[in-house]
Amino acid sequence: MNTIEDRLRDALTERASHSPLHPGAWEQTLARTRPRPRSGAWARYVIPAAAAAAVVAIVAAATVLTGHRGLDGGHRGGGPSQAGTAPVALPAPLTRKDYLIQQDPPVSQVVKVKAGTSGQAQWVYVWFARMKGGQGTVLCSEVRSGKDLQSAYCETADLFADQVAVPTGGYSTLLLGASGKQVASVRVQLPGHVADGQLISGRGFPAKVWLASFQPGSSGTIVFRDANGHQVGQLALTKAFPSPARPRHGGITVFRSQLGTATAYLIGGRVCIWSTAAPEGFVATLPASAPPALSAVLFGVPPFGPVKSSEFYGYAHGNVAQVTLRLASGKLLTARTIPGWPGSGIRFWAVPGPAGVTTQPQFVALAYDAAGRVVGQVTSGLGQRV
């Protein structure tokens, strides 16, 4: 007969083995120690919801270049993930008050370049930052036109072994991303028009940053060449909002809320999501066969009337088990992913957002695999602070 002490030890040991352990616990703990930013610092970031959606759409519209892009067992090449430089001082106008800088500490110089095809020039700030909770880097960018901030985004910038380039951000008239060492030039090829893109280097940059400007709504190709002039990769540039008809059957329910029921369909090899609350759906031009670690971070609000609820939702690579969003206020939203179509390598996620918001809020979204590793990140510096 066991003694009471033995029985206690056995029972406590078994009970302890069931305790919950969140994969993002360290991130959540650090979030508790950060001072909250002063109010008013974010007012210049507030933009109409349509503009925020355009940013998301153009990022999602970017597709992967030549080579296999898989996270499962994928070997990471010597691209941006090798970053290890110390933080450096930041030039104006980026200051430590800026949301992206606060969320993702820079590991490189911030480089300012001029972009734009015609009319008013755009100024683009690019830098690399450390991915929180993960081993890689994010490429951050801000796009400004005059005094208007048009885009502020960080996204996972790791290149896989056979990848030439990866898009990480942009706006309706430009795309940018990280490129492999073999890339020596970038060109934008549109019907009846060819223009040079830019390759940007800076102190502490683990990879070159490519940037391509084009007219809004352009369809064409961004071509990457090596030092010998040989094409090593290309990126299909598609219009942001193609609109296939909504199927009646075969969808996967992503969430149900006051915003209606959101259902995902696989149309033409691309993920499309519609909500019953709005006639317009989300259509990713990123092929479903090569899903990103975390993409299509969307924010749903009813198109008209009072906003009583909100929902973050999207899709992710098949190895993503959980998505955690941290809002500017420090509030954490966590969603377990649900499986997509069998064999698709895609999973969906959704989590209710805060009430009373009218535009896409600022957020950091982290994708975790089943072992608790951060495998992807998207940071959006635009939008409402909630």
Next chain:
Amino acid sequence: MGMANLHAGLDAGDDTATGVSGLFRARYPEMVRLADLLGADDPEDIAQEAFARLIRKHSSLRDQDAAVAYVRATVCNLTRNRHRHLRVVRLRTPAGRHEDSSEQAVILREDHQEVLAALAGLPARRREAIVLRYWLDLSEREIAAAMGVSPGTVKSSVSRGLAALAQALREKA
């Protein structure tokens, strides 16, 4: 659980967080389990808050052992405070809407359930003393530091707690 990766989410140049990250990696699961065994309704919340307070206080702690003792004592304090809060909430909440402890949702062996149910029925101080003694195998001095009481109080709490457990289990049998 990929604890080995948790340290990677540091703020650049944040020495305090860097110093705590190793301890967090090594001890976070233990602190969550301690809060859980003490009956916290959200043990991860308790453990994370304890480590957050450690980050804020880290520079004033002399060594790693002191940091562990600090986090352990904070977990005990926060769990105790949480119990007090929940008791107040329950006084104001209609029957049937109580906030459940996470332990109620776990399926355990029947004999273990009996032991844990009897443990949950003990006064908070005795429960703390017993968990720290029989799960963490701490010395009386370490338990006293975690609970903020004298070693003598620990000795009597463990003794009386064991007696009460034995009595409860005999009555159940």
